[in-house]
Amino acid sequence: MPKIVDRAQYRQELLSKCFNLFAQQGYGSVTMRQIAQEIGVSTGTLYHYFPSKESLFEQLVEYISCQDTDEQNLAEIRQMPTLQARIETMFAVITRQEEYLMHQTLMLVDFCRHQGREEINRHQYFSPVAERYEQAILDCLGIQDEVLARAIATFIEGVIIRRLYLGDRIDITEQAQMLGQMVVAYLKK
Numbered sequence: 001m002p003k004i005v006d007r008a009q010y011r012q013e014l015l016s017k018c019f020n021l022f023a024q025q026g027y028g029s030v031t032m033r034q035i036a037q038e039i040g041v042s043t044g045t046l047y048h049y050f051p052s053k054e055s056l057f058e059q060l061v062e063y064i065s066c067q068d069t070d071e072q073n074l075a076e077i078r079q080m081p082t083l084q085a086r087i088e089t090m091f092a093v094i095t096r097q098e099e100y101l102m103h104q105t106l107m108l109v110d111f112c113r114h115q116g117r118e119e120i121n122r123h124q125y126f127s128p129v130a131e132r133y134e135q136a137i138l139d140c141l142g143i144q145d146e147v148l149a150r151a152i153a154t155f156i157e158g159v160i161i162r163r164l165y166l167g168d169r170i171d172i173t174e175q176a177q178m179l180g181q182m183v184v185a186y187l188k189k
Contacts, residue, residue: 011049014039015063018056023103026110027057057111058125064104065129077140083187084180086141087152091176094156098172101160141183148183155179 017039021030030038032053036046050056073093080086094101112120134149143149155175162170 007049011059012063014041014046014049015056015060018060019064019103019107022057022060022107022110027053027107028110028114032056061108061126061129065132074136074140078142083141083143083184084177087180087183088173088176090137090140091156091172091179094160095172098160098163102164105157105160105164143183143187145187148186152179152183 018035021035021038030053032046032050033043035053035056036043039046046056050059077086077089077093080089108126111125115123115125130150130153133153134146137149137152138144138146141149141152159170159172159175163172
């Protein structure tokens with residue numbers, strides 16, 4: 001009897017295995033053949049699920065963004081009684097996932113570096129992912145201001161990038177408190 005394969009689940013397994021490879025070696029440094037070899041599948045199998053490395057990468061980013069907006073983490077943030085506490089809890093979640101988020105950031109920056117600014121502007125690879133993160137911020141913090149959600153996402157990404165090259169000189173707790181105070185003051189005006 002032939003083996004029944006859940007194609008969607010198998011695709012997710014392949015994507016999950018690809019994350020570390022892209023995070024460690026960068027988008028531009030690996031070929032589809034190397035990816036297939038590293039994750040233990042044939043090149044044909046990889047091309048069956050992903051017609052190109054770019055397609056694989058785009059689907060990987062979509063996949064990890066769904067993992068990042070995990071309902072358990074979101075519920076932990078939502079349960080906090082004040083906006084300040086929700087922001088500080090959001091940063092506590094980020095702290096727990098910091099190494100993963102740093103790998104993710106490096107992976108995205110490397111991809112964008114190989115695409116070029118014009119291609120990024122034309123294709124907008126990550127707009128749906130950014131919108132998902134921004135919606136999670138709106139939902140978790142209990143705010144309705146989409147521009148503020150984008151600013152918070154930008155602040156968070158900046159903290160992650162600065163911690164990449166400045167390490168612990170950038171105190172996440174201190175940054176969370178400062179962001180909370182700024183957002184509360186902004187919403188009061």
